[in-house]
């Protein structure tokens with residue numbers, strides 16, 4: 001029997017990318033909605049309940065509506081929106097979060113895919129909190145450089161068609177410290193508070209680099225920059241989609257510059273540790289449409305259906 005898969009939001013940015021991945025996977029049947037019926041509640045309801053797995057690639061309100069339409073107890077839901085990421089009845093779809101998370105995803109029928117910035121932040125800082133190097137009341141900060149595809153169809157159209165001169169320069173946003181990823185960043189980092197977080201969108205399609213600056217003098221356990229790299233390398237040693245880069249390798253930079261596009265078109269996240277005894281920068285590099293969204297969604301489907309975790313992703 002082939003598993004039936006339906007993507008609600010099939011013509012959006014994450015929906016299209018999920019379809020690309022699905023096209024590489026056998027043993028599944030992809031259900032399609034007629035384009036003119038893609039917002040028709042009855043047509044969506046029928047497919048949402050026919051499918052074994054549903055991907056929701058919709059704005060938050062439409063995701064909530066879709067979930068309320070699912071009455072088939074066998075339908076598993078993977079939601080890409082922000083709607084359920086800290087909901088107690090949903091599982092956070094970050095298998096690398098800690099030892100129990102992968103199993104929880106395997107047995108869950110409601111999985112929320114993490115936000116892109118949150119993925120980079122949590123995977124960098126959480127192991128250091130868990131090891132007691134950073135205390136729970138550490139005043140963390142973070143910034144993220146992202147491509148404009150992270151903003152979906154509307155932002156893509158603005159960047160590609162509006163001709164506005166100011167779009168050629170990087171643009172910080174969410175400066176009122178109200179970004180929609182803050183609740184999940186707080187909840188899954190292990191820290192008591194969300195970081196002071198500034199995302200910055202650039203004039204390029206895809207690629208993300210999340211930087212977390214750390215002050216070693218505020219660590220609760222003494223650790224050098226090399227200790228931090230070794231801790232992260234050993235923490236993620238068995239993770240096929242996370243690569244902790246060697247400390248101080250010339251290959252980490254290209255003529256002194258960081259290339260944040262190196263993970264594009266992959267589901268990989270590369271984690272770097274830069275710095276010295278006075279300051280450390282953790283940098284997570286990934287594709288906002290890969291490990292930051294659609295790749296992560298497929299990784300979760302693979303776990304939920306008992307497929308090899310890398311099916312369609314490598």
Ligand SMILES: NC(=O)C1=CN([C@@H]2O[C@H](COP(=O)(O)OP(=O)(O)OC[C@H]3O[C@@H](n4cnc5c(N)ncnc54)[C@H](OP(=O)(O)O)[C@@H]3O)[C@@H](O)[C@H]2O)C=CC1
Nearest residue numbers: 009011012013014039057058059062080081150152153293
């Ligand atoms: N882009 C990214 O990198 C990431 C996005 N996300 C999240 O994934 C979700 C989808 O984002 P993204 O793909 O970027 O967004 P897009 O705007 O590119 O696509 C959203 C799609 O949903 C459709 N849609 C809107 N309302 C409804 C409805 N009521 N019924 C059916 N379809 C509807 C839209 O239709 P129409 O074509 O008519 O506009 C559009 O095709 C969002 O919640 C976003 O926050 C998560 C991680 C990363």
Ligand SMILES: CC(=O)N[C@@H](CCC(=O)OP(=O)(O)O)C(=O)O
Nearest residue numbers: 080082115116117148150151201
């Ligand atoms: C450039 C841009 O606007 N990016 C989006 C992040 C996209 C993403 O990860 O996530 P969601 O699932 O939370 O939409 C933003 O910062 O809101």
